[in-house]
Amino acid sequence: MCLGVPGRVVRWIDRDPILGRAEIEFEGICRECHMACVPDAEVDDYVIVHAGVAISRMDETAARQAQADWQAWRDSSPAADDAQAS
């Protein structure tokens, strides 16, 4: 029910605060989505779309930082090293 699919903003169709819409690409499939919850999203940003409405803008910086944090944590974990080697 709370399925959310990440997609790329291809172009804005209408920037109305309530009826704003944009074309979003999901792996080559494009669909018109409502954008009132992510009015600051720009072309090439990734958003999470749920029930035809973009509800969140993906934070690339946070994603990279989380990946770096994990890497640092894993590097300090011998068990994870074993898993990597196997």
Add this chain to the structure above:
Amino acid sequence: MKYADEFRDRQAVAARLATLGEAATRRWTIMEVCGGQTHNLLRYGLPQAIDAQVELIHGPGCPVCVTAAATIDRAISLAQTPGCLVASFGDMLRVPGSSLSLQQARARGAAVQLVYSPLDAVALAQREPARQVVFLAVGFETTAPATALAVLQAARWGLTNFSLLVAHVRVLPAMELIAGDAACRIDGFLAAGHVCTVTGANVYEDFVSRHRLPVAVTGFEPVDLLDGLLACVRLLEARRPAVANAYVRAVSSEGNRHAQAIVEQVFEPCDRTWRGLGTVPGGGLQLRSAWSEFCAERRFGAADGEAADGDSRCPSARVLTGQMRPTQCPYFGRECTPLAPLGAPMVSDEGACSAYYRYGRVYA
């Protein structure tokens, strides 16, 4: 798919499993609240892989499963009313009311339409001005912005043939009910990631400090799920009840202020009957009085009294609160299957029984 494939990586999963094995000094009991998480945990075989470190308890986080039979009965009666059409999400059509589902009612001539979005129901009302279109609005905080936008769009277009039968539910009041139960044996929670995109991670701070239970905001891919479990286990091992955000690419501390404002404009919290849980204080959303012209119950009348929540044999209350595993039910996979469900948790893909039927019969 960007932001998905890298979170399904086999090596990344293996590394996290190994780290979890090292991090846990005992077996912890953790509830994943969201049905989408239940579905993916079983899909990827994670409950087996982490069985030594974590006992997973599947929570009530499927809005389709917890919609009261009386609401479905009311939707069916509206769909049988001449000139009326009831629209809702696909999952919703198969949920049994007290005697029929919307799908079964449609087979008998009721006007029922599947839509992908509440805004599609508004477009339907605009295309068919001679019909009254009622949207059966279900969902958690994730879906509430879409329903609120549908109301704002219908108002902007001046539609008088669109209304809502509102069955929206809120996650946190249900978590309060579960955590406040004297029989609760849960050590920590995985919070529903897409609910949190709207509400933010901070919304759990007060809950954590009162119940002294850690909450990890968690996504849906296997790496996300393990990151959430690891975050929760690390907090438990450190004896530190706190909120951890393991889904930072999508969830901020404050959540989506635009979405919150849209929901706040249209809806207000109310008590709601959850199938299996009973009345959850503050567990639902209702239209604010300013938008009551879009309330289907005001336009067409409310349901007549209460209805039994489907087949009395179905122990859904115990399943939805984690007191019983689906495979412990005597009807699971026999009298009760996704094609012939006795109760709602077997209907939706995100219902715990349906997920076990599809992926988890090895756990029997």
